[in-house]
Amino acid sequence: MRILSAILLLCSLGLVACGGSGSDRTITVLGSWTGEEGDAFREMLSGFEKDSGIDVEYTGTRDARAVLASELHDGHPPDAAVLATPGDLRAYAAAGELRPLPGGSQGIGGDLTSATGPDGRRRSFGIVVKASVKSLIWYNPRSLPSGLRERLTAPDLTWDELSEIAGQAGPRPWCLGLADTSVSGWPGTDWIEDLLLHESGPEAYDAWVSGRLAWTSEPVRSAWRAFGSVVAASRGDARTALLTGYGQAGAPMFATPPGCRFDHAGSFITAFYRQAPGRPEAGRDYDHIPFPGASSVVIGGDVLGVFRDTPATRRLVAHLATAGAQRTWTGRPGGGAFSLNREVRPDDYPDPAARRIARTLADAGTVRFDGSDTMPTVMAAAFNHAVLEYVADPADGRLDDILGSLDQLRRTTRFPS
Incomplete structure (x- = not known):
């Protein structure tokens, strides 16, 4: 004892x-x-x-x-x-x-x-x-005409200017892959998050992520429509985007001739690029620019x-x-x-x-977490699924239905702050 x-x-x-x-x-x-x-x-x-x-x-x-x-x-x-x-x-x-x-x-x-x-x-x-770091646009500098490269790396590049450059690079300039073995659709949510943050600013982004801004609002709708323009200008068709894994979407950049010119992906994508045929090298075969617009970064x-x-x-x-x-x-x-x-x-x-x-991250005026990762699980899952629905049928009328359904879920979901 x-x-x-x-x-x-x-x-x-x-x-x-x-x-x-x-x-x-x-x-x-x-x-x-x-x-x-x-x-x-x-x-x-x-x-x-x-x-x-x-x-x-x-x-x-x-x-x-x-x-x-x-x-x-x-x-x-x-x-x-x-x-x-x-x-x-x-x-x-x-x-x-x-x-x-x-x-x-x-x-x-x-x-x-x-x-x-x-x-x-x-x-x-x-x-x-x-x-x-997610707010990055990747490209193959060896296959892009010098004039477009110079415009692409301008410090004050806007989204509209990037869209114009992409259109001049080819009829289907965007690489896009939405498939993942665990949760498909999230590469599309990354697109919409970047477009909303860079085009409408952090206040609109924060209100949307926290459930205070409606999915049917103009800032959110505008981001979806801009993503729709990327889908329309992406390699292949809707089926291609839906079935292509996110890690393999950028591989056609290194083909001869290139199957696509630009890839929107986070810093982790370089591990996939290095595995592409020909073993592409950073700086020589692939390079990046920050997502154009405001000095903001999604992580x-x-x-x-x-x-x-x-x-x-x-x-x-x-x-x-x-x-x-x-x-x-x-x-x-x-x-x-x-x-x-x-x-x-x-x-x-x-x-x-x-x-x-790292310099892009350090110099950013605004840093925000990935929006779908910050939302409640049920809202994030619906967002992923909605991206797949939209890519399969990106008509404006269909977008109205998709955003209306997401907003109905928003109104019945508790968003911790």
Whole structure:
């Protein structure tokens, strides 16, 4: 009995680790990173473990979202988890599942992980461990006439000018692939998000993402119509776009003659380009420009949230946000991962293409999360499906029906803020 009492006393004083989540010497983390990504994250964790003496038990699974929901239901969540979307972060914060973090991010884009808790207060509930930059237009400089290349790289390029340049490059200049093994349609949502943000501005974008701006409003409708012009000028027909995987959509840029000239895709696409026939090289065979218009950037991001607030977990969060830890991701050649920490400079990236993307991100006047990733799950799923419907039949009358249905869902869906 005396031994048991002594052990309980030591546990209560925090002088020994007594097992379970939230102990002073062990942290449990759940995430979706496996393979090379999992190795990179474990490398980040190993530095923390060495400096702090705290063990981190990381579980990586592609079913992380379902596993997390199950563990929360059972009352045994991990100390921290990498959330599938910013929308999940907002939902968990509103439900009181996430613990707020001290302060807010002062990095690129400001505090992108703020959310409203069950008490109505808006606070920071996570950190962006790594990001991908989505607002990019890719092209093959070797196959584009010099006159068009010069116009394309003008610093004040507008969307209308890009559309004109694309039309002069060929009758079907746009590469477009909407298929994905998990969720098809999202490459089209990326198009609409960029068009809305760059043409109508961040206020309209934020109102739309948060459910305050109707899908039938003119800014949203205009973005859909502009996307429709891309569909009409894309390689092949609607069936081609619907069945082509997003990672293979840009491969025809490297064919002779080119099957398409321009590809709208995030920083991650370079891994697919390098696998195309002929092994295309950055700078020589493919290059990029920022999405034209306002100095705005849409990003995708892996967000880590805390479910058990302990001193050890806070130390881990602080470590993962440091420039040293972030460089574990950004220093990998061709990884397509970017940091929002301003201490990670563009020169820290391993190749010229990544440095230019990092500069675009650092210089952006506005940074926003991917809109569909930020919306409630049911709204995001309907958005993906609506893109597929629209591409199959992009007539104006059909668009009215699609936007009307999306707006009806908006009015009956709760949007956590």
